[in-house]
Amino acid sequence: MSKTKPRKEKWNISDIQKWGPGRHEMGATIPESGNADDYETGGWRSERPLRDREKCNDCMICFFACPDSSIRVENDKMVDIDLEHCKGCGICAQVCPRDAIEMLNEIKACKLEEK
Amino acid sequence: MARKAITGNGAIALALKQVEPDVMAAYPITPQTEIAQNYAQYVANGDVVTEYIAVESEHSAMSAAIGSAAAGARTITATSSQGFALMWEMLFIAASLRLPITMPVITRALSGPINIHCDHSDSMGGRDCGWIQLYGEDAQEGYDNAIQAFRIAEHMDVRLPVMTMIDGFIISGAIGPVETLDDEQVKEFVGDYxxxxxxxxxxxxxxxxxxxxxxxxxxxxxxxxxxxxxxxMDVIEEVGREFGELFGREYAHFKTHEVEDADIVLVAIGSAAGNVKTVVTKLRAEGRKVGVLKVRTFRPFPTEQIREALSGAKVIGVMDRSDSFGAQGGPLFTEVSAAMYGGESHPQIYNFIYGLGGRDIFPDDIEGAVEMLEKAAAGDTLAQQRHYLNVREG
Known part of the structure; x- marks a missing residue:
């Protein structure tokens, strides 16, 4: 199977707010792929996952379970959680065999961050 | 070309075989018709290279058709009755994604009470799902429409799914004469996808x-x-004209018979249009000024052309093979009434609902309707706008 080539340029939507029915691609198709990345769903979150680096042994179970591909991995290590896309569903905390992920109230987590 | 004695289902399955699309996704069990069965046979015999996906429901049939068409394959399915109803939510998605799927529909009643026979409740219920709708009178029109559907759906100015209807059992299951085209003629007419x-x-x-x-x-x-x-609207006419030039059977949005100087015009859709035509011919011989307009394109509805064609009528009788509960009348009636309201002439318009759940309609029933309309034309306005033909009173 051939690999999809990386897209050369982004879809130019600089003035899309003004687009009428005639300007769009037929059938509401978006003429590029991989654009779910542009949709930041982190704002939906009411609970934030907090990982304990001491307990985590990089088993990657959370990586496979995360429905939003929000577990960031580099060099076989679980680096951190992508909070721009994490919706706070808590699946990672549920599946973690070492209880290394705790779900914190988002407002409390923000306040902790401010301190 | 050849002349065959064939069922409506068989004629349509043959048309699809001659087009030989890339994918057919179909639910092969009742309420499906012989179209899917015959096509599966063609695949099993190696007559076509089509990928046949036997799915687990009609909802899945339309979902698989959508996936296949989005992937870039020329895709078909077929349905009827409850199967059509189960496809419901996916029909809108096929149309809004602008996927040129084509689907023959054998029009049959919707439950309940449970009934499997002919009426237009299924396809008329789906009139606003964004699909183009072409209705055929007989197996010949079912065959011809099934072929033209590909050209209409795939036209670059359209790119919409098309459903082509014939009446359940009366046409789909009955054997009749059909002039079929050669495989090469069909393939050349339809062209590459x-x-x-x-x-x-x-x-x-x-x-x-x-x-x-x-x-x-x-x-x-x-x-x-x-x-x-x-x-x-234009593409359907262009394709119908080209089909006529090549094969001698021309198609437009509708067909009229004795309408030009008629005081009374009956508007019909589907197989009953043929019965009405027979009655009109008989009544004309008696000197009665009656005509019939047979609708082929219901979506998009040819409002202006129909308004123009009916502008000389004093009284119009619209015949619906499905009811619209709580509405002013059946779907064809409300559409024709709305068209006439926008015109100069304002003829009286009455609705005749007939044939629900496969109930027969006889020439006498149609003549009875004409007699009522003649009274209305003579100035004796009818008390009711909606009438039912061949029903038990009480």
Whole structure:
């Protein structure tokens, strides 16, 4: 199977707010792929996952379970959680065999961050 | 070309075989018709290279057809009755994604009470799902429409799914004469399939079926969809004309018989249009000024052309093979009434609902309707606008 080539340029939507029915691609198709990345769903979150680096042994179970591909991995290590896309569903905390992920109230987590 | 004695189902399955699309996704068990069965046979015999996907429901049949068409394959399915109803939510998605799927529909009643026989409740219920709708009178028209559907759906100004209807059992199961074309003639007429925004084109990756919510462009996309419907109006005529030039059977949005100087015009759709024509011919011989207009294109509805064709009538009787509960009348009646309201002449318009659940309609019933309309034309306005033909009173 051939690999999809990386897209050369982004879809130019600089003035899309003004687009009428005639300007769009037929059938509401978006003429590029991989654009779910542009949709930041982190704002939906009411609970934030907090990982304990001491307990985590990089088993990657959370990586496979995360429905939003929000577990960031580099060099076989679980680096951190992508909070721009994490919706706070808590699946990672549920599946973690070492209880290394705790779900914190988002407002409390923000306040902790401010301190 | 050849002349065959064949059922409506058989004629349509043959048309599909001659086109030989890339994929057919169909639910092969009742309420499915012999179209899917015959096509499966063609696949099993190696007569076609089509990939046949036998799915687990009609909802899945339309879902698989959508996936296949989005991937870039020429795709078909077929349905009837409850199967049509189960496809419901996916019909809108096929149309809004602008996928040129074609689907013969054998029109049959919807439950309940449980009934499997002919009426138009299924397809008329789906009249606003964004599909082009062509109705045929007999197996010949079912065959011809099934072939033309590909050209209409795949036209670059249209790119909308097309459903072609024939009446359940009366036409679908009955054997009648059909002039069939040669395989090469059909393939040449339909041409090669051109995929637009194919999901399998890795050179030009696309996203199909994305979320488009508040603050988005859902509204604009719906308007674009309706513009494609408007474009289809001309394309259906162009394709019908070309079909006529090549094969001698020309098609338009509707066909008239004895309408020009008629005081009374009956408007009919589906197989009953043939019965009405027979009655009209008989009544004309008696000197009665009656005509019939047979509708082929119901979506997009040819409003202006029908208004023009009916402008000379004093009284119009619209015959519906489905009811619209709580509405002013059946779907064809409300459509024709709305068309006439926008015109100069304002004829009286009455609705005759007939044939629900496969109830027969006889020439006497049609003559009875004409007698009522003649009274109305003589100035004796009828008390009721909606009438039922061949029903038990009480």
């Amino acid at each position: 051109v995929a637009v925004n194919s999901l399998l084109n890795v050179e030009k990756p696309v996203t199909v079926g994305a979320f488009d919510s508040l603050g988005g462009w859902y509204f604009e996309h719906k308007i674009a969809q309706n513009r494609a419907m408007e474009n289809a």
